[in-house]
Amino acid sequence: MPTTRTAGGRRVVITGWGAVTPLGLGVDETWSALVAGRSGIAPLTGVDTTGLGTTFGGEVKGFDPAHHLKPQQIRRMDAYAQYAYAAAGEAVHHAGLVLDDDSGPRAGVVIGSGYGPMAAHGRHFATLEESGPRRVSPFAQITGAIDSAACEIGFRFGVTGPTRALSTACASGADAIGEAAHWIRHGTVDVALAGGAEHILNRLDLASSGNARALSTRNDAPAEASRPFDTDRDGFVMSAGAGVLVLESAEHALARGATILAEVAGYASTSDAHHWTAPHPEGRGARAAMAGALADAGLTPGDVGYINAHGTSTQANDRTEVEAIRAVFGSHAEHVPISSTKSMTGHLIGAAGAVEAIAAGLAIRTSVVPPTINCHRPIDDALNFVPHQAQRHRVDVAMSNSFGFGGHNAVLVLRAWEADREQ
Structure with missing residues (x-):
């Protein structure tokens, strides 16, 4: 098997990752909580929930921006960008990556977000209305830009290749990883920092999503509210956080002696062209994305040992995703573990695909394989949703699904690196 090239170009590997989630300030804390089946959902403390139908969510707890940012950066950066910046720092440190004047032009950044700097927009509009134009910060356009996270990360690490933002709703984080992988495959860059970030725990977005009947209203039991693939699910749980990965060409990673964590073997992105909030009733876009990602990886459904499902806990998504998995995987669907980590993190929106990857x-x-907690009455008894407790499975290939409002679908296929598969 070739080490550095496939028919589609250079092979793409993961050498570092970082996360800020409702479960922890880092990948290790987040993963420990996922494996333990611990929920990060609780009553909201940073939002005035008066009059809202939903009063809980997945807040990032204990995050101190001063641990990651200088005072002037804190003033000009929205919380979503601060989370991305912290996650990128962890990922780069984990990868042991150092960029200089020679390698900076061969590096890129792409950060996805569904909504971007909503908190900053709210603050600047409030200042304008309450105090007038002269009191508006000269950084308002910077703070309020959806590319602010990508730019700040690029500044920090001296990335002088492509630096971009990407927005495809709940598929943003997965699409960012997939597009960055394309850069590497086709030689645009050797290294990319890619992922997603979100912070929309505010009255406007909670009210809007609530009025769309998309949110769970299980206010009396927040930790039990996100229940993907459970018959009694009543909506998703809104959360905040970020996930960033270091991607490299296999050649570049091996040359610098990096530890390869996994390979980004396949990626596909589709659109439903159907409805702003509802998935296609036959899951056509989701099916096409899953099949396309497998074809891109040169793999079959039978090769997949785990599916990290989109699994939002809404009536429409969970039913449609199960039908799409069955359509693509056939009989193998009943032999592969399928879980939704959103049961513990809630829905990180633009960050979801990155954290789930x-x-x-x-x-x-x-x-x-992390569990799907709160799955007491599964909607399909023949499928293994990994209910309540983590399970041990050898996983050489994993699929991660991300499906968003507007009919955006993005699917990533990760594969163990050869040295790991041989063990």
Whole structure:
């Protein structure tokens, strides 16, 4: 098997990852909580929930921006960008990556977000209305830009290749990873920092999503509210956080002696062209994305040892995703573990695909599949939704699904690196 090239170009590997989630300030804390089946959902403390139908969510707890940022950066950066910056720092440190004047032009950054700097927009509009134009910060356009996270990360690490933002709703984090992988495959860059970030725990977005009947209203039991693939699910749980991965060409990673965590073997992105909030009733876009990602990886459904499902805990998504998995995987669907880590993190929106790709990679590395908690009455008894407790499975190939409002679908296929598969 070739080490550095496939028919589609250079091979793409993961050498570092970082996360900020409702479960922990880092990948290790987040993964430990996922394996333990611990929920990060609780009553909201940073939002005035008066009059809202949903009063809970997945807040990032204990995050101190001063541990990661200088005072002037804190003033100009929205929380979503701060989370991305911290996650990128962890990922780069984990990868042992150092960029200089020679390698900087061969590096890129792409950070996805569904909504971007919503908190900053709210603050600047409030200042304008309450105090007038002269009191508006000269950094308002910077703080309020969806590319602010990508730019700040690029500044920090001296990335002088392509630096971009990407927005495809709940598929943003997965699409960012997939597009960055394309850069590497086709020689645009050798290294990319890619992932997603979100912070939309505010009255406007909670009210809007609630009025769309998309959110769970289980206010009396927040930790039990996110229940993907459970018959009694009543909506998703909104959360905040970030996930960032270091991607490299296999050639570049091996040359610098980096530890390869997994390979980004396949990626596909589709659109439903159907409805702003509802998935296609036959799951056509989701099916096409899953099949396309497998074809891109040169793999078959039978090769997949774990599916990290989109699994939002809404009536429409969970039913449609199960039908799509069955359509693509056939009889193998009943033999592959399928879990939704959103049951514990809630829905990280634009960050979800990145954090879940990390979880899929860790399932490969540890042979542990995280559970779907709160799945008491599964909607399909023949499928293994890994209810309540983590399970041990050898996973050489993992699929991570991300499906978003607007009909965006993105699927990543990760594969164990050869040296790991031989053990």
